[in-house]
Amino acid sequence: MGALVACADRDFLAAYSVLLSREYGRVAAVFDGTQIPAVLAGGDIAVAVVDRDLPNVTHEHLRELLAAENIAALTVYNPVSGEDTGGEGSLAYPFFPEELLAALRAIAPDAGAEEDDA
Amino acid sequence: MKKARRSFVAYAMAAMFVLLTVLLGTVNAVSLTMASRDADKVTEMLASRNGVFAPGAGSMRPPGTDAAPDSGDVPRDFSLDDRFGPMGPSSPELDGSLRYFTAVYDGAGSEGELVAYNISAVSEEEALLWGGSLLRESTGWTHGTYRYRVYGSEGRTFVTVIDQGREMVGVLRLLTISALGEVLGLLLSFLFLLWACRRVFRPLEAADRKQNEFIAGMEREFKLPLTVIAADGEVIEREHGSSPQTQSIRRQVRHMTGLLARLGAFAVFPKDGDAPECDLSAAVGRTIEELRGGTELEISANIEPGVKLAAPGQTVDEILAELRGNALKFATGPIAVTLTGGQRVKLIFANGAKGLADGPCDVVFDRFATLDNAVGGRDAGLGLSRVKELVRDLGGRCSAEVSNGVFSVTIAF
Numbered sequence: 001m002g003a004l005v006a007c008a009d010r011d012f013l014a015a016y017s018v019l020l021s022r023e024y025g026r027v028a029a030v031f032d033g034t035q036i037p038a039v040l041a042g043g044d045i046a047v048a049v050v051d052r053d054l055p056n057v058t059h060e061h062l063r064e065l066l067a068a069e070n071i072a073a074l075t076v077y078n079p080v081s082g083e084d085t086g087g088e089g090s091l092a093y094p095f096f097p098e099e100l101l102a103a104l105r106a107i108a109p110d111a112g113a114e115e116d117d118a
Numbered sequence: 119m120k121k122a123r124r125s126f127v128a129y130a131m132a133a134m135f136v137l138l139t140v141l142l143g144t145v146n147a148v149s150l151t152m153a154s155r156d157a158d159k160v161t162e163m164l165a166s167r168n169g170v171f172a173p174g175a176g177s178m179r180p181p182g183t184d185a186a187p188d189s190g191d192v193p194r195d196f197s198l199d200d201r202f203g204p205m206g207p208s209s210p211e212l213d214g215s216l217r218y219f220t221a222v223y224d225g226a227g228s229e230g231e232l233v234a235y236n237i238s239a240v241s242e243e244e245a246l247l248w249g250g251s252l253l254r255e256s257t258g259w260t261h262g263t264y265r266y267r268v269y270g271s272e273g274r275t276f277v278t279v280i281d282q283g284r285e286m287v288g289v290l291r292l293l294t295i296s297a298l299g300e301v302l303g304l305l306l307s308f309l310f311l312l313w314a315c316r317r318v319f320r321p322l323e324a325a326d327r328k329q330n331e332f333i334a335g336m337e338r339e340f341k342l343p344l345t346v347i348a349a350d351g352e353v354i355e356r357e358h359g360s361s362p363q364t365q366s367i368r369r370q371v372r373h374m375t376g377l378l379a380r381l382g383a384f385a386v387f388p389k390d391g392d393a394p395e396c397d398l399s400a401a402v403g404r405t406i407e408e409l410r411g412g413t414e415l416e417i418s419a420n421i422e423p424g425v426k427l428a429a430p431g432q433t434v435d436e437i438l439a440e441l442r443g444n445a446l447k448f449a450t451g452p453i454a455v456t457l458t459g460g461q462r463v464k465l466i467f468a469n470g471a472k473g474l475a476d477g478p479c480d481v482v483f484d485r486f487a488t489l490d491n492a493v494g495g496r497d498a499g500l501g502l503s504r505v506k507e508l509v510r511d512l513g514g515r516c517s518a519e520v521s522n523g524v525f526s527v528t529i530a531f
Contacts, residue, residue: 009342015349022356076345078338093341094375096368097352 001046001111002026003104004039004071006054006062016049019097023104024111033057036065045071046111047104052077052090072108074100119323126319127311134307135300142296146289153289157265157282158257160216165269169220169278170234171213217281221249222274237281249277262286337378344371344378380500396434398427402457402465405438409445409453415469416452425459427531429512437508440501441467441527451523468526478519482527502527 003024005016013029020027024047028039033056039045048071052059059075066073075090091103104111164170220234230246240248252260253275257267263286266279351367399421406419427434444467445453451470458464483506505527506516514531 009346011346012342012349015346015353018353019349019356078341094344094348094371094378096348096371 002028002044004028004030004045004048004050006030006033006036006048007051007076008032008053008055009051012051016097016100019101020049023101030054033062036062040065040069040071045069047071047108048073049100049104050075072104072111074103074107076100119319119326122322123315123319127308127315130311131304131308134304138300138303142300146293146296149289149292153282153285154259154265156285157280158267160212160280161257161265161267161278164218164220164234164278164280165267165276168233168271169222169276171216218279219245219249220276220278221246222276223250223253225273225275233276234278237279239281245279248279252277252279333381337381340374340378344374347371377500380504395426396429396431397425398434398463398465399423399425399457399459401431401434401438402455405442406455409442409455412442412446413449413453415449418452418454419456421455421457422459425457425463427463427512433508433512437505437529440505444501444527445469448525463531465529466526468524470523471520471525472523474520474523474525476520476522478517479525480516480518482518483516505529 001024003020003026005013005020005027006029007013007016008031010031013031017027017029026044028042028045030036030039031054033054036057048066050059050062050066050073052075054062063073063075073089076095077090077092079092089107091100217237217239218234219232219237219240221230221232223230230250232242232245235242235245237245248260252266252268255266255268258265260266260279263281263283264279265282266277268275268277270276347367348371351364351371354367355361355364402421403419406417406421409417448471449469450472453469454466456464456466456468482502485500485503502516502518509516509529509531512531514529516527516529518525518527520526
């Protein structure tokens with residue numbers, strides 16, 4: 001089962017594509033909301049990490065698209081100081097990779113790729 | 119900014135009130151003093167003549183008679199120039215216009231008689247009684263606008279009472295106009311301040327908002343890059359194994375994340391609303407336990423039980439976390455925490471510190487300020503300034519000092 005990473009920052013995509021591939025196998029990386037339908041059409045996506053500020057798509061519409069495909073989605077976002085958190089299924093910048101992986105396991109416990117034996 | 123605006127108006131009004139009161143009070147006091155002095159000149163003059171004007175002078179009527187005064191040569195005490203101008207104590211018109219009486223009493227003060235009576239407000243009997251009531255005095259005001267003088271001559275006591283009602287009208291009028299003027303002046307000042315305040319504070323509020331927006335914007339701009347750096351560090355570690363450099367990346371990212379959180383907290387606008395009560399004794403107790411877990415230094419605690427504070431628990435925890443962190447970072451000697459309640463809640467964090475000069479050091483509460491023992495260290499100098507902001511928002515005060523090698527922070531609510 002694969003993963004989707006959606007964020008306008010290319011460096012973020014590069015780093016987390018590598019990190020998530022160890023957990024979920026195939027990782028699709030998109031930096032623009034217009035690329036999402038094509039990726040979803042390819043299927044085989046179990047979890048998605050989506051930046052709340054992904055350009056050219058509203059976050060609510062994106063969540064709807066992902067929910068329609070039964071894809072567990074984790075929203076990553078830049079919090080505004082003093083305001084409420086993003087709610088369940090979200091993770092505020094900055095975070096360490098293990099925090100993101102823990103959050104993904106919490107929303108999709110069965111979605112991880114099997115580890116290869118050394 | 120609202121608080122600052124209200125304080126500005128309050129202080130400005132207080133200053134106006136004090137200035138106007140002092141100024142108008144001084145003017146009226148001088149006016150009254152001068153009126154008293156003028157009256158005293160008249161009573162002194164009468165006292166020098168045993169309570170009467172020169173015999174036959176002016177229109178003075180001897181007591182108990184209707185005889186007109188002798189209009190022959192009247193000895194003049196005044197030069198030609200004194201005849202004209204405002205009618206003051208030295209005016210020649212005075213002897214005709216002054217309303218007064220003089221009573222003389224024997225040594226025991228029981229028998230009295232009038233030696234001069236030129237007044238309509240009181241009868242002769244009333245005048246004698248009035249004079250008798252003043253025998254133990256020397257000089258002053260009686261019954262409002264009457265000035266009196268008590269003096270002795272040939273074993274007898276004279277009491278002269280003069281009516282200064284007309285002269286005091288001006289003084290009282292000045293006093294009334296001053297009082298009304300002060301009230302009106304304060305009201306107009308208040309209205310002007312309310313109008314001017316908006317204009318004066320608008321650029322300050324704009325600058326304050328811009329600063330907060332800058333801090334919030336900078337905080338946002340740093341967060342994603344930090345996330346990427348942390349992820350890249352993890353990738354390197356997975357591909358090439360852990361190394362001091364990858365561990366350093368992790369530490370630096372943590373440090374920067376903490377710094378950002380503090381910076382972001384500065385940009386938060388304080389929210390109005392009722393603050394819940396917090397069990398400060400319990401919170402400080404937890405802080406002591408955390409301190410004990412973080413250092414081998416001796417820690418002493420003197421915490422008064424049941425001390426409460428009207429403050430959100432999160433804010434109190436943040437204050438205590440900064441104080442704890444400061445002590446753990448810089449303490450070189452025993453740490454002592456004291457909490458006392460009562461009318462004024464006081465919290466003191468003290469720790470041994472080397473290389474600091476004795477004396478007050480409130481500079482530690484300035485942003486980015488560090489003392490000599492922190493120079494070259496990793497401290498950004500934001501923790502205690504954050505403490506001061508939080509304490510100020512809760513209506514408290516912070517102070518810091520070094521005494522005999524012990525650095526202490528005192529917070530009072």
